[in-house]
Amino acid sequence: MAMIEFKNVSKWYGSFQVLKDCTTKVEKGEVIVVCGPSGSGKSTLIKCVNGLEPFQQGELIVNGQSVGAKTTNLPQLRAKIGMVFQNFELFPHMSVTANLNLAQVKVLGRSPEESTEKSRALLQRVGLIDHARKFPGQLSGGQQQRVAIARALAMDPIAMLFDEPTSALDPEMINEVLDVMVELAQEGMTMMCVTHEMGFARKVAHRVIFMDQGEIVEDATKTDFFGTPRSERAQQFLSKILHH
Amino acid sequence: MDFGFLSQPAFSGGGTYFDWVLSGIKWTMLVSICAWVIAFTLGSVLGVLRTTKLWWLKGPATAYVELFRNVPLLVQMFIWYFVVPEIVPKTLGMWLKQGMPMPEFWSAVFALGFYTASRVAEQVRSGIQSIPVGQTHAALATGLTMPQVYRHLLLPMGYRIVIPPLTSEFLTIFKNSSVALTIGVLELTAQARTISEYTFRTFEIFTLATVVYVLITMAVTVLMQLVERRLRVPGFIGTGK
Ligand SMILES: Nc1ncnc2c1ncn2[C@@H]1O[C@H](COP(=O)(O)OP(=O)(O)O)[C@@H](O)[C@H]1O
Ligand SMILES: [Mg+2]
Numbered sequence: 001m002a003m004i005e006f007k008n009v010s011k012w013y014g015s016f017q018v019l020k021d022c023t024t025k026v027e028k029g030e031v032i033v034v035c036g037p038s039g040s041g042k043s044t045l046i047k048c049v050n051g052l053e054p055f056q057q058g059e060l061i062v063n064g065q066s067v068g069a070k071t072t073n074l075p076q077l078r079a080k081i082g083m084v085f086q087n088f089e090l091f092p093h094m095s096v097t098a099n100l101n102l103a104q105v106k107v108l109g110r111s112p113e114e115s116t117e118k119s120r121a122l123l124q125r126v127g128l129i130d131h132a133r134k135f136p137g138q139l140s141g142g143q144q145q146r147v148a149i150a151r152a153l154a155m156d157p158i159a160m161l162f163d164e165p166t167s168a169l170d171p172e173m174i175n176e177v178l179d180v181m182v183e184l185a186q187e188g189m190t191m192m193c194v195t196h197e198m199g200f201a202r203k204v205a206h207r208v209i210f211m212d213q214g215e216i217v218e219d220a221t222k223t224d225f226f227g228t229p230r231s232e233r234a235q236q237f238l239s240k241i242l243h244h
Numbered sequence: 245m246d247f248g249f250l251s252q253p254a255f256s257g258g259g260t261y262f263d264w265v266l267s268g269i270k271w272t273m274l275v276s277i278c279a280w281v282i283a284f285t286l287g288s289v290l291g292v293l294r295t296t297k298l299w300w301l302k303g304p305a306t307a308y309v310e311l312f313r314n315v316p317l318l319v320q321m322f323i324w325y326f327v328v329p330e331i332v333p334k335t336l337g338m339w340l341k342q343g344m345p346m347p348e349f350w351s352a353v354f355a356l357g358f359y360t361a362s363r364v365a366e367q368v369r370s371g372i373q374s375i376p377v378g379q380t381h382a383a384l385a386t387g388l389t390m391p392q393v394y395r396h397l398l399l400p401m402g403y404r405i406v407i408p409p410l411t412s413e414f415l416t417i418f419k420n421s422s423v424a425l426t427i428g429v430l431e432l433t434a435q436a437r438t439i440s441e442y443t444f445r446t447f448e449i450f451t452l453a454t455v456v457y458v459l460i461t462m463a464v465t466v467l468m469q470l471v472e473r474r475l476r477v478p479g480f481i482g483t484g485k
Contacts, residue, residue: 052381075384075389076387078386080387083381083382085378087378089376089378091396092477092479093400093401093404093477102386103386103388108387134478134479136479136480137479139479148382152385152386
């Protein structure tokens with residue numbers, strides 16, 4: 001059984017169709033890169049996975065549960081799926097450690113001590129243990145994004161979603177974040193990453209999905225995608241982002 | 245200016261005119277602070293309700309705000325004092341008119357509290373709505389429920405963002421408390437007026453009242469600055485990206 005399975009998912013904003021009949025799946029342990037021009041529906045697609053965006057048609061099964069079903073306990077499902085955002089979205093009024101502890105305590109019911117222990121281990125892992133007491137506003141973008149990844153990992157997720165995790169970063173900070181993501185991928189984490197970092201895709205992705213105007217235009221293995229993308233739109237897109 | 249009259253025995257009550265001034269200050273403070281407790285509590289609840297997506301919570305809260313914000317305070321004060329006891333069930337009305345101690349005081353507190361609540365609600369709502377939606381998404385994505393997101397993210401951040409306008413509402417409540425004199429609360433402005441009628445020291449007594457209002461304003465401002473400093477988030481400059 002696939003970890004994430006989209007079956008003909010469609011979504012509208014009023015009369016504007018933002019997702020058109022999207023069908024794809026992510027197996028356990030797979031790393032999928034989603035790319036495509038701005039406005040093509042990548043963020044919307046990935047936010048459907050944990051129910052942050054509702055959809056009107058089709059079915060979406062995550063870890064055996066139907067996301068759109070009324071009976072699904074969304075908070076419970078979300079707690080198992082980590083998500084990392086373009087703008088980090090750390091809680092500004094909480095220290096780094098408090099950011100990592102919050103959901104562990106409030107959602108998983110861990111004790112504060114146990115949570116802090118877990119948080120410190122993760123901060124160590126992303127290289128930020130010295131910043132545990134700082135506030136998000138006192139960190140660089142790259143550091144904030146690594147904290148955000150640690151915050152997601154603190155919940156022991158079964159899959160991770162990334163929505164352009166490096167596009168708000170200054171170039172010199174992109175690699176520190178990608179390194180953490182590569183490591184995660186190599187450990188076998190199930191990942192769905194919206195990103196234009198084709199180096200990352202080449203290195204760890206199993207499949208690449210190309211979206212345009214709400215459609216999944218291409219859903220290919222990495223080798224096929226970088227070898228001979230079948231669609232003209234994907235070829236054009238690739239040549240654009242690879243040439244700068 | 246000669247403030248000697250303040251130590252003279254007052255026309256009635258056994259104390260001096262200065263005692264009348266102190267009593268006025270006491271009632272100004274009591275009306276304002278009690279009204280603020282109502283305004284802050286009720287206003288916060290209403291402000292939060294206005295940010296929810298549930299129409300049956302949002303609708304009544306919006307109606308409340310529009311009604312109480314747009315009817316003049318003076319009219320609301322008269323309604324609480326003169327009209328409410330007539331339109332509630334008879335026994336309650338009788339109690340309000342004869343049984344309840346200090347009817348003018350409580351009418352003033354309710355009028356000022358319920359009126360200011362509509363203004364506090366708008367501030368709380370705007371504070372919460374100025375938090376980027378990505379923050380809520382991030383909190384929900386960790387598995388928190390919407391009430392938990394309010395409790396741990398939207399309220400603590402929302403209040404911080406609107407401390408300056410809330411301070412201004414808090415200051416306004418002290419100034420607006422003078423409207424209570426119209427239904428017979430002997431707060432500072434009422435006492436000043438009475439003293440001026442007995443002593444003809446109009447200029448001195450209203451100068452004194454002005455100074456007291458300014459001192460209260462300064463004290464509240466300093467207090468709120470302390471609150472703001474205590475709650476300041478290191479490195480946080482605004483909600484913009
Ligand atoms: N809340 C919304 N209301 C209306 N249209 C929206 C809304 N959010 C996104 N869109 C539109 O949906 C399309 C897809 O958006 P998005 O998924 O963010 O694209 P991407 O992440 O690929 O840049 C865009 O055209 C965008 O303008
Ligand atoms: Mg996007």
